[in-house]
Amino acid sequence: DLGTVRATAYIIAIAMKLVLALVALIQGIGVLYGQIPGPCVEEGTIKSTTCCPVPVHLSTTAGSCGGNLPIPRGRCVPISEIIAGLTISSGLQDDPRQNWPYYFQYLCKCNGNYAGYDCGECVYGKTGDSCTNSTTITRKEVGSLTTQERDTYLSALKMAKSSSSYTRFMAIKNETLPPTVVQLSLYNLFVWMHYYTGRENDLLRRPELNCTIRDYAHESGGFLPWHRRFLLWFERELQILTGNDSLFIPYWDWTNSSNREFLFSDSWFGSSNRGVVSGDFGNWDTICWNYNATLDCSNYKQLCDPAVHTGKLRRCPVDSQCKSNGPNWPTQKDVNEAIQMSPYESAPYTYATQSFRSFVEGFVNNSCSPSTDSLCTKDGISRRLHNTLHLILGMGSLNESMNIIPGTMASVPAAANDPMFISHHAMIDYIFELWLQNNANSSYSPSNNESETLKGHRAGDVQVPFIPLYTNIQLFQRAQEFGYQYATGIVPAPDSVPTRQASSIPYIAAAVPAGTIVLVLLIIAIVSRRYCKRRQRYNAAQMSRAAQAHIPAEGKETEILLSYENLMINDQRTI
Numbered sequence: 001d002l003g004t005v006r007a008t009a010y011i012i013a014i015a016m017k018l019v020l021a022l023v024a025l026i027q028g029i030g031v032l033y034g035q036i037p038g039p040c041v042e043e044g045t046i047k048s049t050t051c052c053p054v055p056v057h058l059s060t061t062a063g064s065c066g067g068n069l070p071i072p073r074g075r076c077v078p079i080s081e082i083i084a085g086l087t088i089s090s091g092l093q094d095d096p097r098q099n100w101p102y103y104f105q106y107l108c109k110c111n112g113n114y115a116g117y118d119c120g121e122c123v124y125g126k127t128g129d130s131c132t133n134s135t136t137i138t139r140k141e142v143g144s145l146t147t148q149e150r151d152t153y154l155s156a157l158k159m160a161k162s163s164s165s166y167t168r169f170m171a172i173k174n175e176t177l178p179p180t181v182v183q184l185s186l187y188n189l190f191v192w193m194h195y196y197t198g199r200e201n202d203l204l205r206r207p208e209l210n211c212t213i214r215d216y217a218h219e220s221g222g223f224l225p226w227h228r229r230f231l232l233w234f235e236r237e238l239q240i241l242t243g244n245d246s247l248f249i250p251y252w253d254w255t256n257s258s259n260r261e262f263l264f265s266d267s268w269f270g271s272s273n274r275g276v277v278s279g280d281f282g283n284w285d286t287i288c289w290n291y292n293a294t295l296d297c298s299n300y301k302q303l304c305d306p307a308v309h310t311g312k313l314r315r316c317p318v319d320s321q322c323k324s325n326g327p328n329w330p331t332q333k334d335v336n337e338a339i340q341m342s343p344y345e346s347a348p349y350t351y352a353t354q355s356f357r358s359f360v361e362g363f364v365n366n367s368c369s370p371s372t373d374s375l376c377t378k379d380g381i382s383r384r385l386h387n388t389l390h391l392i393l394g395m396g397s398l399n400e401s402m403n404i405i406p407g408t409m410a411s412v413p414a415a416a417n418d419p420m421f422i423s424h425h426a427m428i429d430y431i432f433e434l435w436l437q438n439n440a441n442s443s444y445s446p447s448n449n450e451s452e453t454l455k456g457h458r459a460g461d462v463q464v465p466f467i468p469l470y471t472n473i474q475l476f477q478r479a480q481e482f483g484y485q486y487a488t489g490i491v492p493a494p495d496s497v498p499t500r501q502a503s504s505i506p507y508i509a510a511a512v513p514a515g516t517i518v519l520v521l522l523i524i525a526i527v528s529r530r531y532c533k534r535r536q537r538y539n540a541a542q543m544s545r546a547a548q549a550h551i552p553a554e555g556k557e558t559e560i561l562l563s564y565e566n567l568m569i570n571d572q573r574t575i
Contacts, residue, residue, distance in 0.1 A: 035171060035193060035465045036181050037117040040104070045178040050106040051467070052076035055120030065108035065119045071130075074110035074119035082109050082469050083462055096179075097197070097216055098455060100464045103179060107467065117467050124232055125483025127245065135245070137235070137484040139430075142250045142268075142423055143259040144487065149250075150268070154280070156238045156247055157419050161187040161284060163241065171306055172196065172465075184306055186241060188287055190234050192306045194416040195288045197226070197464050199303075216456035216464045218412065219351035221344070221446050223361050224432045225475035226463055227425050232482055233466065234422070251426035251486065254389060255332045264317055269420050275316040275407060285309035286408055286417040313418060314407045315393055327391050334384055339435050345445045349454055356439075360431055362387025385431070389424050390415060430486045433479050444476045 039053035040046065052064040055073065066073030079086050079101065096102035110119040113131035122131035140149070163185050171192045173182040184192060198217040217226045235249045253259050264271050266279035276282070289310040304310075341356035352363035362384045394410030408418045415421050436442070448460045455461055459473040479485055 035189070035196075035467065036103070037467060039118070041181050044182075045180055046103045047178060049104055050076065051101075051104045051117065052106055052108050053118045055116075055118045057120055065110065066114070072111060073114040074108045076106050077109045079105060079107055079469070082107060083460070083471060086462065086469075095214070097214075097464045100462050101467055101469065104467075107469065110468070115468060124236070125481070135483055136480070137246065137248045138487050139248045139426060139484060140250055140487045141259070142252050142263060143256065145250055152242075152244065152247060153250060154268070156242050156244070157187065157422075158280060160190070160238060160241060161185055173303065173305065173307075182307060186237055188306060190237075191287055191414060191416045193465055194230065195304070195306075195413040199288075199413045214453075214456060218361070219363075220349050220454060220457035221357055221444065221459075222457035222461070222463070222472045223357055224429070225444075225472040228429055228432065228475045228482075229463055229466060229470055231422070231425060231429060232484075235484075248484070249426050250423055251430050252420070252423035253427060254424070255330055255335060257329070260317075260329070263420070264315075269418075270313075270315070272315050272317060275314045277313045277315050281313055281419060284313040284417070284419075286311055286313060286414065289408060289414040289417060290406070290411045310414075315409070315418060315420070316395055316407050317393055327388050327395075329392065330385050330388050335431055335434075338385060338431060339438055341435075342439065342442070343445065344435075344439070344442050347446075349446045349450065349457065356435055360385050360428060360435075362390075386424075386428050393418065393420060393424075429479075433486055436476075436478050444473050 036046065037051055037053065039056070040048070040051035042048075054060050054062050054064060055066045058066060058069075062069050062073075064076045067075045101107065108117060108119050110116070113123045113126045115121050115123040115131075122128070125135060127133045127135050142150075145153070171182055171184050171189055173180045194217065198215045217223065217230075231249060235247070238249075239245050239247050252263065263269055268279075270277040270279035270281045272278070277284075287306050287308065287310055288304040338356060338360045341359045343355055345357045346353045346355040351361075352358055358364070364384050390409045390412065394407035394415070409415045409421065444459045446454050446458050448458050450458055456464060457472065459476075460471050463470050463472060463475070
């Protein structure tokens with residue numbers, strides 16, 4: 001009867017609340033690879049130089065790296081068999097990144113298309129149990145995303161930020177021997193990896209210190225290959241976290257003026273008021289922000305504590321709600337000029353050279369004058385493209401006390417705290433892809449024969465801090481080799497951006513494992529069946545009493561149905 005239908009709907013509403021609760025419970029579960037694999041950590045530290053775990057989704061009989069399977073996935077080998085000639089010096093070095101993967105002498109070497117620290121995954125661009133199915137992800141421009149695509153991506157970012165600590169993947173907290181490691185959410189781990197690799201960058205902005213320091217992700221040939229791998233890693237982890245293999249990182253064409261303002265809205269990354277970000281991202285805490293700017297040559301190797309929050313996300317974009325003056329936005333002419341640059345990198349392989357890498361990263365050696373060019377450094381280097389966006393989004397703004405507070409993007413090592421960093425760097429990677437397309441016969445430099453002072457940026461150098469191991473030259477390939485491509489023909493942003501819902505069914509369904517959904521549905525079926533039987537007995541008793549008292553049974557039923565409607569309304573307000 002109608003009462004039973006209403007009651008069943010009420011039970012389903014309650015079950016949906018259970019599903020949402022289960023989402024929160026399972027957010028910490030994921031398969032990750034890179035930095036320090038969780039299975040190779042014991043009691044918060046690294047106690048063995050061997051990191052060859054059994055694939056996480058297989059039984060222990062599969063053996064280390066899946067080597068005992070009928071078709072072996074991989075085997076545990078010395079790192080010199082993975083990267084020819086790679087050796088790790090004994091004893092604690094001044095900078096463990098110089099000998100990455102410093103803490104391990106043995107890792108998994110995977111066969112065929114198998115990949116991951118345990119050979120339990122597939123290489124980029126392959127899927128399936130045997131990793132033989134090809135797949136291609138298309139990264140679209142933010143202005144062309146549908147409402148659902150936007151919601152799916154933003155929900156994934158929030159899920160990565162708010163998820164409980166991972167146990168499959170950890171960050172280095174202290175570089176002593178043995179090192180201390182700490183669990184982080186996926187997004188904070190993403191921020192930490194960028195900080196760990198380029199943490200001296202802030203000190204490089206203070207040449208008066210004259211420190212002997214190195215940035216392993218910026219200011220030389222490794223800049224573009226390293227960030228390509230960084231985005232690939234994060235994109236894959238978002239797919240695993242959400243259970244959505246088609247999820248992609250959108251790129252942001254900041255040369256298109258119509259693709260700027262709508263991003264600085266509460267429907268996207270939040271608007272700004274004196275640098276304070278509103279919307280869903282306004283409550284995001286940062287980690288390691290501006291940390292190294294407080295250090296000097298005597299203690300610059302000291303790592304920040306990623307468990308300590310360093311303030312809320314701050315952003316003060318030019319031509320937005322925050323301020324009207326500042327650096328000019330990059331133009332399509334700048335992009336075209338970059339694509340025509342050659343070679344990829346040139347000697348002396350420092351931050352400012354006559355090369356494509358230097359131009360797209362934003363160091364143009366044109367002997368500019370700081371008095372006439374707001375983007376000019378003290379040593380006559382003009383900032384463009386990549387660097388310009390860090391300045392535009394990270395320039396200081398006055399707080400209520402009239403003190404100038406820099407934006408989050410101003411601190412390069414910790415700039416990934418701002419989610420706009422991701423789409424900004426996807427645009428840089430898109431420019432890199434266009435350059436590779438137009439320079440098919442180009443070569444990577446610096447080569448392996450260059451000085452040790454360039455270690456981390458040479459062709460065969462291992463990229464810090466990733467496990468499994470990749471080199472710069474391996475990432476110096478077209479995007480299609482890694483299973484993704486960029487959509488061309490940028491569509492202007494819509495005049496009005498629809499309001500994003502608090503949650504979406506695709507996001508929930510993707511986050512909840514199938515077994516959990518089956519369990520909830522089974523509970524619903526059992527409860528509904530028992531309730532229906534009780535309901536039938538109750539209705540029969542009511543009709544009997546109504547007949548005896550000469551009261552129309554329909555009146556009682558109507559009163560009961562109204563009470564259920566009120567319950568439904570109350571639940572809909574809280575789901």
